Amino acid sequence: MTSAPPSAARAFAGGMWSFGRIIDRYATDGYGPEVGTLRTIELAAASGELVGLDLNYPFDPGVSVAEVKAALDAHGLVATNITPVVYDRRFRSGSFTAPDAATRAAARELAEEAVQVAADLGARYVKFWPGQDGYDYPFQVDYATLRRHAVEGVRDVARNHPDVTFAIEYKLKEPRNRLFWSTATASLLAIEQMGVDNVGLVVDFGHSLFAKENPAEALTLAHSMGRLVDIELDDNYREWDDDLTAGALHLVETLEFLHVTREIGWSEPLKLDLFPYREDPTDAVRESVATLRALEDRASHLDLDRLRAAQADHDAMTAQRLVRAALLGA
Amino acid sequence: MTSAPPSAARAFAGGMWSFGRIIDRYATDGYGPEVGTLRTIELAAASGELVGLDLNYPFDPGVSVAEVKAALDAHGLVATNITPVVYDRRFRSGSFTAPDAATRAAARELAEEAVQVAADLGARYVKFWPGQDGYDYPFQVDYATLRRHAVEGVRDVARNHPDVTFAIEYKLKEPRNRLFWSTATASLLAIEQMGVDNVGLVVDFGHSLFAKENPAEALTLAHSMGRLVDIELDDNYREWDDDLTAGALHLVETLEFLHVTREIGWSEPLKLDLFPYREDPTDAVRESVATLRALEDRASHLDLDRLRAAQADHDAMTAQRLVRAALLGA
Amino acid sequence: MTSAPPSAARAFAGGMWSFGRIIDRYATDGYGPEVGTLRTIELAAASGELVGLDLNYPFDPGVSVAEVKAALDAHGLVATNITPVVYDRRFRSGSFTAPDAATRAAARELAEEAVQVAADLGARYVKFWPGQDGYDYPFQVDYATLRRHAVEGVRDVARNHPDVTFAIEYKLKEPRNRLFWSTATASLLAIEQMGVDNVGLVVDFGHSLFAKENPAEALTLAHSMGRLVDIELDDNYREWDDDLTAGALHLVETLEFLHVTREIGWSEPLKLDLFPYREDPTDAVRESVATLRALEDRASHLDLDRLRAAQADHDAMTAQRLVRAALLGA
Amino acid sequence: MTSAPPSAARAFAGGMWSFGRIIDRYATDGYGPEVGTLRTIELAAASGELVGLDLNYPFDPGVSVAEVKAALDAHGLVATNITPVVYDRRFRSGSFTAPDAATRAAARELAEEAVQVAADLGARYVKFWPGQDGYDYPFQVDYATLRRHAVEGVRDVARNHPDVTFAIEYKLKEPRNRLFWSTATASLLAIEQMGVDNVGLVVDFGHSLFAKENPAEALTLAHSMGRLVDIELDDNYREWDDDLTAGALHLVETLEFLHVTREIGWSEPLKLDLFPYREDPTDAVRESVATLRALEDRASHLDLDRLRAAQADHDAMTAQRLVRAALLGA
Known part of the structure; x- marks a missing residue:
């Protein structure tokens, strides 16, 4: 029997949002108290399981890049990537695809800032999750225009920085009912049409699952096209981005996903994308990591x-x- | 040909939340500015299409019941019902089914207050939407205990006020991944087991649709059991509570739903349950009302x-x- | 630590359809050759894992009840239950709810025959799966009439045989787009309205899963109401009755389901409901049984x-x- | 106000399967009697609404291409396209992607025959619907190999016949739980990778809908890439390929779809893809055509x-x- 060689100890990363205050449309007073940027870094470090963080930018008002860098360094964490917040109120009708040119320009400006912050923090890539780029109703948009804006917006930023890696995290929906960057193949097709080499994909296990893909197949495809930039893990009920702890529900498909990471020799930290609304985030991270470590061990026994x-x-x-x-x- | 007699002019009501600030987990700065309790009443009135409002309670800090009453009166609106907010941070792990007795007691106290407010405002009923009563993960709860708490909580309040009408608005999920009051039949069965006469159902078209029911069938059943207390309208993509404008997507099923309201002689205002994240709420209300009026007219031609x-x-x-x-x- | 006492060796049963020729709307020439009634019994026995069979009735033309009994006896199998085929061409527009009285009567006659066959074979119960009782389009049926026929049809047969146990297997859809016996609570509510003691529920893990229930919760409820008659196992992608091998996808929820069977002291054989279109049915049974045995063992370690x-x-x-x-x- | 010019009278086509005997895994004796190849042509013509037929090949045993041509001519119908049956028992584990080389070769041979039949009958294109090309379980296939076979199989046939148009009809699932040609973008991406000019897409409204696409957006994209070969219409509940009559449920999205056909100047007959299990197929065709004509008229009033x-x-x-x-x- 041939089984895969033991992997070097797997490292894990997280999203800073997992440690912040989570809010939704019903608990508008939040599921917990406010947590500032620097405190999320402390909390992430205190979990004892993470080596890096996906950082949303802008940071809290008054928090400088230098302070963030100092906090990361102090806790032995790296910034895996910078994710500009192109989905808050300002961008509620779209970022790169907003109907008005001023908002589209604002999205690009924020992206440019994120590139600089990524450089300052030594992050591996800049992630775009254009969660407001899409539409809600039939007849609401002209699809050709929406597509052109979506592709051009990312392409232009990428061309400005040919040495920087960019990645798009696709999701079928939420907060828009229909997002432009919806599935692995929709995104890969648009990226190919973009005609640049430095834009790839973040394959989020949960996003893939509820987009009715098999995550292992999506991962294989993105890698085979040279477009795999990062991997995120979580779980859901196949209908929505529930962001449950990794392996909470779909052990077999998570195992297959991890098996593919071994097959392709993926060596970056596995990033967790969790929304622990009612749970302690440290517990949610530890539970996810423990499950993933156990599954990685099991994958090595295939x-x-x-x-x-x-x-x-x-x-x-x-x-x-x-x-x-x-x-x-x- | 026999067609139904012309209905008296149909009236419409709305939810005050449609006019307030909407927020979600991504646009944590809200889709618009803060809107106070009294201002939502003004806005609802200004739509020119509504005769009543579903009012969340508690109101904004410092706003008295008398002030709300005065505002309603001034604008010629009624309170159709009071909906106690048993789903904010305090109740994030459940209201009537919270694991700790103190929170369960708090839910009952808030319900009692809502009964008083409903009396003060002349509202027809008190609505419970226990949106945090449920669970997220397998093995998280003991189902028998959850059920007992869910049924007893509502039952006890209802027994305290045999002359007051109560209604449960069911929804399959959100914000919990699994809600106890999930479907029409799950709720009717639990209500029957409650053994009281003054608790019924709100059938929300959209909730029914994404619970994989046919809304017209759910409406027929609730009415036939004498448990239909109110009706809400909206639309969605059959997978989530998108709260789009009524008739935006499912015209045939909305027509059938309205047809059933005619058949059962439903004479209360039809209530809209909309979340116009990126739209002007007045536009969303007017668009919904115009569509529903057109469909009611068409139903009369069947x-x-x-x-x-x-x-x-x-x-x-x-x-x-x-x-x-x-x-x-x- | 308290864990459950070791269960007596768990037994398994199967559906005879798993061993027969499977056909669908595309491979209209079938996924394999014809397999006669008696041969399915042989094949089921040869799997070496089953103690009983769910038998569809009528049997193949020319095969007598005595022959079936002899075949079962020869192979050491029991008939767990008889399932009259109230969903073939004759009943394509409904069985107990067919629009014409003659077809409704035919359904009852077939049910009566099934009662006799169950008695002859010593089966524990008669199962109804009225897979054509429902509708496909909005406005197609009068819901009150459909409900009345559905409830009365089963009730009348049950009243004729107060000493016989009957069970309804619910499913959300297929072959009709909407089935009357759709969910656990829809079925329990209708059974309660039936007013008889000898009709209960078959909870099929996969049916429950794709009806958007949590199977463990449905099982708990049916048992608590004294209506649990049988349990079936399989798996699917939460959207359709895929009838994959047990535990193929949802190990955690299958574990929780098995945990509940322990908690309630379920001692009947666990029945498999598989459609191995492209697999050898013996392999599918063995794979399911091995997975379930492993999970039962793990459940005992909770x-x-x-x-x-x-x-x-x-x-x-x-x-x-x-x-x-x-x-x-x- | 500018509205679109009145379209020339729209023509409609159908699938011969709508007029044949439909069968499924439960009504294994079929929803009606056997209907031979030539009889389906008669029935299609008798509907009075169709100008063309999508013809499955092989025809019934003993029916020659010349006989089919004569029947079409006699009834004034054309063959819109030929669809080789690469999804019956022989291909139950795949056609172009079957694990064994012999079956893959058989799929290509059948495709070659279909090219010849299409030429003989003057059909505009050859359609591939590789409904068994995919998988059912995690870990079942090597995704890279599956992809290579899927792409190469179609590519090689297309290269053999550079003057023939080929089209792939994508569908998310059924009969396999996961099909390779699953969505519009998955298929377009694979077609682009194929590197041939004569392979495009059939966009089926219902397939697009239940693949969680917006059909109008998928249509716009396929057309903009020069890959739109044909259009099919039907309806469903957004979860499965129900093949209900066109416009039965989703009038607004069907209207938008038809609006796009006007915008792109689509002049081919609109093809219906219906499975009228319990309905007279002529009724289903007429109902669909009447609805689509009404909607096309309404689209002209936008x-x-x-x-x-x-x-x-x-x-x-x-x-x-x-x-x-x-x-x-x-």
Whole structure:
């Protein structure tokens, strides 16, 4: 039996939003107290499980990049990437695709700032999650114009910085009912049409799941096209971006996802994208990491020779048996 | 041809939340500025289309019941019902089903206050939407206990006020991933088990739709059991409580829903449950009302004799033809 | 630590359809060759994992009840229940709810025959799965009439045989777009309205899952009302009745489901409801049984004292940790 | 006000399967009697509404291409396209992506035959709907291999016939739980990677809807890339390929879809993809055509100047008002 070589100890990263105050349209007073930028860094570090953070920008008013850098350094954390907040009130009708030119320009300006902050903090890439770029009603937009704005907005920023890596995190919906960057293939097709080399994809397990994809297949495709920039983990009920702890529900598909990260030799920290509305964020991070570590260990026990033979035959029952042996030891 | 007699002019009501500041987990600075309790009443009145309002309680700090009453009176509006806010931060882990007795007691106290406010404002009923009563993860709760708390909480309040009407608005999920009061039949079954006469159901078209019900069937059932207390209208993509304008997407099913309101002689104002994140709320109300008025007019053109004959035969094609004739005149 | 006592060796049953020729609307020539009634019994026995079979009635033309009994006896199998085929061409527009009285009468006659066959074969109950009782289009049926027929049809048969147990297997849809017996609560409510003691529910894990229920919660409710007659296992992608092998996708929710069967002391064989279109049915049964045995073993390792304490607090993170410990030993 | 010029009278086509015997996994004796190839042509013609047919190939045993041609001619119908049946028992584990080379070769051979039949019958294109190309379980296949086979299979046939038009009809699932040609963008991306000019897309309204796309957006994209080969119409509940009559549920989105066909100057017959399990197929075709004609008429009443202005502003409420004016005259 051939199984994969033991991976070097896997590292994990997180999103700073997991440690901040979460709010929604009903608990408008928030699920907890306000948490400032620097405090989220402290909390993330205190979890004891993370080596890096996905940082939203702008930071809290009055907090400088230098202060953030100092806080990260003090806690031994890196900024994995900077995510400009192109989805708050100012951008409620769109960022790169906003109907008015001034807002589209504001999105680009914020993106440019994010590039600088990423450089200052030594982040690996700048992430765009244009969560307001889309529409809600039939007949609301002209689809060709929306597409042109979506593609050009990212392309122009990317061209300004050919040495910087950019990534788009796709999601089927929320907060818009229909987002432009909706699925892996919708995004890869648009990125190909963009004609630049330095824009890729963040494949978020949960986003992929509720977009009715198989996350492992989406990951394989993005990697094969040289467009995989980062990976995020979480879980949901296949209909919405619930952002539950990793492995809470879909152990088999999470295992397959991790198996693909081994196959492609993914060496970056695995990033968690959690919204622990009612849970302590440290608990949610630890629970996710413990589950993912256990699953990575189990993935290392897959009998790869037999699995490949079964896959060559599309033999689902043998594949299931091998998965069961690795996962449940039974 | 027999068609239904012309209804008296249909009146409409709204939810005060449609006119307030909407916020979500991404646009945490809100989709618009803060709007106070009294201002929402002004705005609702200014739409020119509403006769009543579903009022969340508590009101803004410092706003008295008398002031609200005066504002309603000044604008010729009634309070259709009072909805205690049993889903904000205090109740984030549940209201009537909260794990701790103190929070459960707080929910009952707030409900008692709402009963008093409803009396003061002459509202027809008190509505419970226990949007935090449920759970998020498998194994999180003991289902029997959750059920007991959910049923007893409402039952006890209802028994305290046998002359007051109470209604439960069910929803499949959000903000919890799984809500106890999830579907029409789940709620009717629990209400029956409650053993009181003064608790019924609010059937919200959109909630019913995304709970994978046919709203017209749910409405028929609630009415036949004598449990229909109120009706709300909106629309969505069948997967989430999008709270789009009424008739935005599902004209045929909205028409059927309105047809049932005619058949059962529903004479209360039809209430709108809208979340116009990026739209002017007055526009959203007017657009909904105009669509519903048009559909009510079309419903009055249904050839009821032929429709009933077709339904007796389960003859979908004839039924569709009659619907098309009424709806599109073709 | 208190964990549940070791269960007596769990037995499994199956549906005879898993061993027969499967067909669908595209592969109209079937996914395999024809398999006769008696041969399905042989195949089920040859799996070596099943003690009983859910038998569709009528059997193949020319096959007598005595022959079936002999075949079952010869292979050491029991008939767990008889399921009259009230969903083939004759009943394509409904069985108990068919628009014409003659078809409704035919459904009752077939049900009566099934009662006799169940008696002859010593089956524990008669199962109704009225898969054509429902509708496809808005406006197609009068909902009150549909409901009356659905309830009366089953009630009358049940009243004729007060000593016989009947069960309804609910499913949200397929082959009709909307089935009357759609969810656990819809069915329990209608059964309560029926006013008989000898009609209960079959809770099928997969049906519950794609009806947007949590299967463990549905199981708890049906049992608490004294209406749980049987349990079926399978898996799917939460949107359709895919009838995949048990535990193929939703290990955590399957574990919770099995945990509830332990809590309620369920001692009947667990029945598999599989449609192995492209797989060998014996492989699919063995794979399901092996997974379920492994999960039952893991369920026995749950630390019940701590789990109950966590559930009393609605403490999802602790519950997840206990589940992980039991399931992954990590 | 500028509205679109009156279209030349719109023609309609159908799928021969709508007139044949429909079967599913429950009514294995079929929803009606057997209907032979030539009889489906007669029935399609007798509907009085169709000018063309999508023809599955092979025909019934013993029916020659010449006989089919004669039947079409006799009834004044054309073959819009030929659809080789690459999804019956022989191809149950895949056609172009089957694990064994012999089956893959058989799929190509059948495709080659279909090219010849299309030429013989003067069909505009050959359609591939590889409904068994995909998988059912996690870990079942190697995604890179599946993709390579899917793309190469179609590419090689297309290269053999550079003057023939080919089209892929995508669908998210069924009969496989996961199909390779799943969404518009997944398919367009794979077609681009194919590197041939003569392969495009069939956009089926219902497939697009339940793939969680907005059909009008998918249509716009396929056309803008020069890859739109044909259009099909039907309706469903957004979760499955229900193949209900066109416009049965989603009038607004069907209107928008038809609006796009006008905008892009689509002049081919609109093809219906219906599965009237329990309905007379002629009724289903006539009902669909009557609804689509009514909607095309309504689309011609859209105030295009104002609509474009509203869309430039992403002004959903104005767009909805214009749609209501056109659709309901209110």
